[in-house]
Amino acid sequence: MTAVLGLTLPAGPAAGAQSALQVYRGTATVVVDSYDYCGGSFGGEHRFIGTSRYKAAARFVTGPRKTAAGRVERNPFYWELYVGNIGQVGSFQFGSATIVTTSGRDIGGNPRDPRLLLGYWVTGRSGTSWSGKLVDSHRAEGATFNHFYGEKAIVPCRNLGSTRFVYAVNAGATVSGRVSSGGAAFTIRGSTYGDNYQFRITFN
Numbered sequence: 001m002t003a004v005l006g007l008t009l010p011a012g013p014a015a016g017a018q019s020a021l022q023v024y025r026g027t028a029t030v031v032v033d034s035y036d037y038c039g040g041s042f043g044g045e046h047r048f049i050g051t052s053r054y055k056a057a058a059r060f061v062t063g064p065r066k067t068a069a070g071r072v073e074r075n076p077f078y079w080e081l082y083v084g085n086i087g088q089v090g091s092f093q094f095g096s097a098t099i100v101t102t103s104g105r106d107i108g109g110n111p112r113d114p115r116l117l118l119g120y121w122v123t124g125r126s127g128t129s130w131s132g133k134l135v136d137s138h139r140a141e142g143a144t145f146n147h148f149y150g151e152k153a154i155v156p157c158r159n160l161g162s163t164r165f166v167y168a169v170n171a172g173a174t175v176s177g178r179v180s181s182g183g184a185a186f187t188i189r190g191s192t193y194g195d196n197y198q199f200r201i202t203f204n
Helices: none
Strands: 022-039 045-063 071-073 078-083 092-095 097-101 115-119 121-126 129-134 147-153 162-168 174-180 183-191 197-203
Touching: 022 147, 022 183, 071 115, 078 197, 121 174, 147 197
Parallel strands: none
Antiparallel strands: 022 045, 022 197, 045 078, 078 092, 092 147, 097 115, 121 129, 129 174, 147 162, 174 183, 183 197
């Protein structure tokens, strides 16, 4: 059986152990570099626009690893991070894995578990130290979850205003810091699909 990227087969009973969700509330310090493709004499070149720095309320949630159809996510715990008021420009949401519903039968017509576990991040923990990488955005499945709510020009390279736009975070984003039962502090670095934004988020 081939594991879906970002997942692994359960190692034993502990993989299905349940525990209560834990919520850490804090502040995120955010740095966002913005880019467009309006550079060069004739336009079309990737161009740096400017940097935004701000702080926002943030919520980090942890819980038991998600499992479905005999697979378990490759993280020491399931996690989500929300920065700012989700949906507003400048907000972020991250999640380690999600479960989607597929057909209850495979292409041969055989019954199968209709639940599919999609793993986004692969992280590890040693003591309280915690780090890892976003290995798959799952854009191909139309199931992105790691997002930045930014802005998109109504007409590219013309000063005619902008509209809110949801950008998927690129695979390759990293997280590094510490997580314990008493608190969490870490930094996430990455970029968005299309390379319109690069960001650094420090949660405390």
